[in-house]
Amino acid sequence: MFIRQHGEGPSAMLAIGTANPTNLLLPQDVFADNLFRVTKSEHLTELKEKMNRICQKTGIGKRHFHLTEETLGAHPEFLDRELPSLDARIEMAATAVPKLAQSAAAKAIAEWGRPATDITHLLFSTYSAWEAPSADLKLATLLGLRPTVCRTILSLHGCYGGGRALHLAKELAENNRGARVLVACAETTLVCFGGPDGANLVGHALFGDGAGAVIVGAGPFGEGERPLFEMVTATQTTIPRTEHVLGMQATAGGIDFHLAIQVPMLIGQNVERCLLDAFGGDGDAPGSWNELFWAVHPGGRPILDNIDTVLKLEPGKLAASRHVLREYGNMSGATIVFVLDELRRRRKEEDDGGHQLPEWGAILAFGPGITIETMVLRSPR
Numbered sequence: 001m002f003i004r005q006h007g008e009g010p011s012a013m014l015a016i017g018t019a020n021p022t023n024l025l026l027p028q029d030v031f032a033d034n035l036f037r038v039t040k041s042e043h044l045t046e047l048k049e050k051m052n053r054i055c056q057k058t059g060i061g062k063r064h065f066h067l068t069e070e071t072l073g074a075h076p077e078f079l080d081r082e083l084p085s086l087d088a089r090i091e092m093a094a095t096a097v098p099k100l101a102q103s104a105a106a107k108a109i110a111e112w113g114r115p116a117t118d119i120t121h122l123l124f125s126t127y128s129a130w131e132a133p134s135a136d137l138k139l140a141t142l143l144g145l146r147p148t149v150c151r152t153i154l155s156l157h158g159c160y161g162g163g164r165a166l167h168l169a170k171e172l173a174e175n176n177r178g179a180r181v182l183v184a185c186a187e188t189t190l191v192c193f194g195g196p197d198g199a200n201l202v203g204h205a206l207f208g209d210g211a212g213a214v215i216v217g218a219g220p221f222g223e224g225e226r227p228l229f230e231m232v233t234a235t236q237t238t239i240p241r242t243e244h245v246l247g248m249q250a251t252a253g254g255i256d257f258h259l260a261i262q263v264p265m266l267i268g269q270n271v272e273r274c275l276l277d278a279f280g281g282d283g284d285a286p287g288s289w290n291e292l293f294w295a296v297h298p299g300g301r302p303i304l305d306n307i308d309t310v311l312k313l314e315p316g317k318l319a320a321s322r323h324v325l326r327e328y329g330n331m332s333g334a335t336i337v338f339v340l341d342e343l344r345r346r347r348k349e350e351d352d353g354g355h356q357l358p359e360w361g362a363i364l365a366f367g368p369g370i371t372i373e374t375m376v377l378r379s380p381r
């Protein structure tokens, strides 16, 4: 009888890659001027002042975008929510999203050192998948994955999409001996970009474009395979009665984001419970959260500030998250991969400098629901 063989030990991240569109890089201090100019909204002076106030408080230094002024010139319907533009956006995203993911995935595969045809599963997360077959098949074709690769697209999980995909990759790798799972997350604001109004200023000020890829596998590890972070346990929690505070909605004029002002507070109030669950209860959790290393989705500066406060974290514990927020903004589901990449770069630097490094760590990612994905990590010695 055929018996399914399991992988050995907890699965691990074996390689990480990230990428951003090269079309447009905008420093945050000129973002409002640029937005109001290209959308012909300069007469909305109060709104622009508010936009400037918000931009200054984001903790963001610059962001990358696929949409350029030239593309907007060819699509004036993108500027006016009353005009239908969803078709054109879907068509643009259908090419841009898999290509962006390809850039990140190619870096992860090169670091991994094995042929792309050794990938057995593909998990693709994006808020821009609006067709079938979708970005997962396009990415598989661009990378030359084998026709038997098991593909899954995760759509509209928003900012917890990266955490969700890593969680699923862990399950797949541990339950299928020899599986090598490519997690790919790619997000572009071209599906939601529009002229500024009272409802979309915060989204405009926060979101950027980027892609992240991680290769996940469980033991036995092949020659040259080097576990970066072991994925020890993972949980998902939905905060009851918060489904209306954070979300996305497709309209004829593009995708609308809704970010209620209470989001940072709600996340702050709930993360400790999620962490205790992921660690298996109070008894197994570390005595102080400062004993861990941290990969937190930088959904916004106040979210990181609230987590610092409730977990009583020492300054610098969320440095990788703050760095990614500063350099790239909030790239929704792809952001957590950038944080993991930055975290391992910082840990290597500290290790080379002879510093004692925490062995255990945690991922926190948040999105619509409000959903919190939590994962306990261990860094192999």
Ligand SMILES: CC(C)(COP(=O)(O)OP(=O)(O)OC[C@H]1O[C@@H](n2cnc3c(N)ncnc32)[C@H](O)[C@@H]1OP(=O)(O)O)[C@@H](O)C(=O)NCCC(=O)NCCSC(=O)CC(=O)O
Residues within 6 Å of the ligand: 050, 053, 054, 055, 057, 058, 157, 158, 159, 160, 202, 206, 246, 259, 260, 261, 262, 263, 264, 298, 299, 300, 301, 302, 303, 330, 332, 366, 367, 368
């Ligand atoms: C917008 C901010 C930069 C503002 O910074 P501060 O809160 O420190 O500053 P502040 O209180 O002085 O606010 C400045 C101005 O912004 C307004 N303001 C703040 N939060 C707002 C919100 N959610 N919606 C609309 N307006 C908002 C305030 O009323 C104020 O207006 P005035 O100046 O007129 O008084 C920050 O609050 C922030 O980053 N919030 C976003 C957090 C968030 O929801 N992240 C989740 C992203 S989604 C995600 O990550 C998951 C996903 O998408 O799936």
